Amino acid sequence: MTTPPPGLRERKKRATREALREAALRLAVEHGPDRVRVEDIAEAAGVSPRTYNNYFASREQAIVAAVTADRETRIAAAVAARPAGTRLADAVSEAVIEQYTNPGERERQALLLIATGTALRDAFLDAAAGIEAPLTVVVAERLTDAGVQTARVLAASVAAAVRIALEGWLRSSAGAPGVSGADGAAEAAGAGGPAESLGAGGLVVPSGSLPDLLRAAMAPLAPAFDAAEGRGGP
Template sequence: MALREAALRLALERGPENVRVSDIADAAGVSPRTYNNYYSSREQAIIAAVTAEREQRIIAAILSQPESTSISEAVINAIVEQYTDPGEHVSDVMLMVMNNPTLRSSYADSIAPLGRSLAEALSRRVAGMDPLTADVLAASIGAAARVAIEDWLTSVATRTLSTGFVVPAGSLPDRLRTALTALRPALEDAERRARSASAPTPALKGLT
């Protein structure tokens, strides 16, 4: 936590290109070797601060939605609500991310670690879901979210290069919802099969 917070603070103060790993380590009171035990680059630490605890919030949101909510809606709602549409007001942090190609890439990559935790959440949400199915769905959800994020960041970057200013390019939540909706049939089919497999077998009648 100290490393990621120091990385973000220094990046905002100096610009990410002017921050060295040794600077972050010094600010956190550890050695560069210790830093490398946690992060492989300055960009990774910066983005870790931007996305801190997002994975846990997504999982909690999936599991906390009403039982009447389908698994597809639970997943889509949980992921979309974790991303704020900057609209007309882009924060200093997101301006920094948008203007730095390496940070943009690291930000897009940050969705990938959902994998195992998301698969476990799917299995908890839908009793009887096959573990392999849960793993495949979790990987697909992560890939869809990454595609949406990369598309949004690329659109912002393209407009920035052409105008000299960061111009919001549509809604990130809308892009995420569109990308994740493509997986709705697979999620609903997996839920239907799991519910069917875990349903009690009707008692046989008329046996003598």
């Protein structure tokens, strides 16, 4: 029903994607992230440069994908796997933390690489937004009463919280610009006054462990989940 035979066509696609991912990561580690051209990655994967962009929309996405892989769908699956009676807020929170808790050695090396430059960092944070769509599906399943729109908002809020936690986690040696991790649009406003003072002052958890940061970031959303589930107080 799900995948009778995966189909030869599909296998080739996945193989190509994985080849590109790994080639991108390997070359980036070997020569430094800025000294790798798309042409090199494509060649290392045995494919045309043009084909590269059929798989990844930006150069950084390929590198980041080597770490991200299909984390999003696994999070959704992990949420769906929790028993039906559990508090949705807990189910989501634990599923997310569980999937972001990896002692993988290769991933740690990749993350070190990602933390070096702004471009890769942004791509990594953008990739984290990928959990929104799968999360919306599973959340909507449990919130049949509240409507799809509520599920959308809650899933997006979780994605935002994850992004914030990751931002805080990556903020170690490099000076992060400000509060928001969004693209240049914020700068266009020209306000640029008090935001820095917030970003600069490290009042909150200088650099705690990632699970703790994730838990702390998602905690404020729990009441919203409870209300959507119909749980009044406790």
